[in-house]
Amino acid sequence: MTTSKVRVSSRFTLGWPCVLLVVGMMMALTAGPSTAAVDSLPRVEGPVTMEQAVSLALEHSRKIKAAAADQRAMRSMQGEATAGFFPQASANGYLINQNMTPNIYSSAGDTMARNYFLSGTNRGQDVNVSVMWPLFSGGRTYYGYKAARSRADAAALMRAGTELDVAMQVRLDYIAAMREQENARVTADLLRQTEERLRVTREEFDAGRVARFNVLRDEAELAFATQLDTAARSQAAMALVALKTTLGVDLSSSMTATEPLQYTPEPASIEEGVRTALEAHPEVQAAAKRTEAAQSEVRSAYGRYLPEVSATWMYDWQWARNRGDEMTERMDGYSAGLVLTIPLFDGFMREHAIGTARAREDQAKEQAMLARQQIAKAVNQAALLLQAAEQNVEASRKGLAQADEQFRIVQERYASGRGIQVEVLDAQTTLTRARFNVVAALADHQTARAMWLQATGRVR
DSSP: OOOOOOEEEEOOOOOHHHHHHHHHHHHTTOOHHHHHHHHOOEEEEEEEOHHHHHHHHHHHOHHHHHHHHHHHHHHHHHHHHGGGGSOEEEEEEEEEEOSSOOEEEEOOSSOSSOOEEEEOSSEEEEEEEEEEEEEEOTTHHHHHHHHHHHHHHHHHHHHHHHHHHHHHHHHHHHHHHHHHHHHHHHHHHHHHHHHHHHHHHHHHHHTTSSOHHHHHHHHHHHHHHHHHHHHHHHHHHHHHHHHHHHHTOOTTOOEEEOOOOOOOOOOOOHHHHHHHHHHHOHHHHHHHHHHHHHHHHHHHHHGGGSOEEEEEEEEEEEEEEOTTOOOOEEEEEEEEEEEEEOOOOOTTHHHHHHHHHHHHHHHHHHHHHHHHHHHHHHHHHHHHHHHHHHHHHHHHHHHHHHHHHHHHHHHHHHHTTSSOHHHHHHHHHHHHHHHHHHHHHHHHHHHHHHHHHHHTTOOO
16 A cells, blocks of 8 residues: 655745835735735645545635634624623713803713713813623623524534535545546557557558458547547546645646545445434534524513613713813712613514514524435435445446457457457447446446535545
């Protein structure tokens, strides 16, 4: 058994003009250098096995990176939802010069600890610190946090689901690349055999042992084999490009897929597969988390009917004087209190908010049921495809053995003068088709195996 090594390097170089451009952009406070680094795709050199390809995709796939960014965003939103549990404070300063009195000034910003200052003099200065701590919000803060936490958990599970999908797509693209490479080998062998047969036929024609028709027929077969070989090599190159794209690596990388198509038995129990998938598949778990979030939002909506309690505290220093008045007034002190708010009527906003939250809860429940149905369907389909693929592998191998034996017998008959050229061509066509069938059967079996892994929630 040989071990392949994969070398990954970053393709990002800067010449002096680029360095000057980068420095200028940094001075302009732009994000140009970081953008260039992000846009640089890694290079992969040398042979790559299927499991190495899966590992590379999990590291470099753009889909996974986008899912990871969404996961971080949801965790940050979960952190935002905790703000309601903690006190909020603001420091405020006022410098007043006015000829209309009194006026009310309010602090800037969106903190809950807002401050309002009533100035009844022409000139004034005020500095204060305001603190507010929401003690009870009818459960809206708590259930809002639970909903945000469930959504963050769902985002993490969706990232795992993205990794699962990417791993399956990598396997499918790898299998496609190997299938096209195997098909190219079949057409290359066909091309070599046809060229050799044409060489022998021409020699026999020059010796007067065969007719001109035999030469023309072999020349036509050679042209057809050349077209097949050209198409097969082109398909192999395109399949490799598709694989590199899925991996998220530079398309100019000189990587090659080297793991041959082979038959690996995969036990597939539908009942056990469905049970495992419903317990561990990220899509099912993510749907359950979204349902939990919707249920928490319903409970949070009901909190609008309950009273709210907040604690407030403020320290204030004030200097005030009217124009033409020599008397200056200075004051400082603090205030503290509890605020009780009982919501009475808000134009039926609460009722509609509860209706919206309940509808979203019902939607989340239906989507969770749909996810379970889809996973069970995928497991059943993958198991059936796997069983059919196993039978096709066995049948194609038998067909190849029979076609190979038939071609050998026909060649011997033709060499001894007891056969005709058409028999050789037909036998060779049958043999080539049988070799294609074996390649397709092995590829279909590995494809079904990749689908089985994805359906049961396994990356490997």
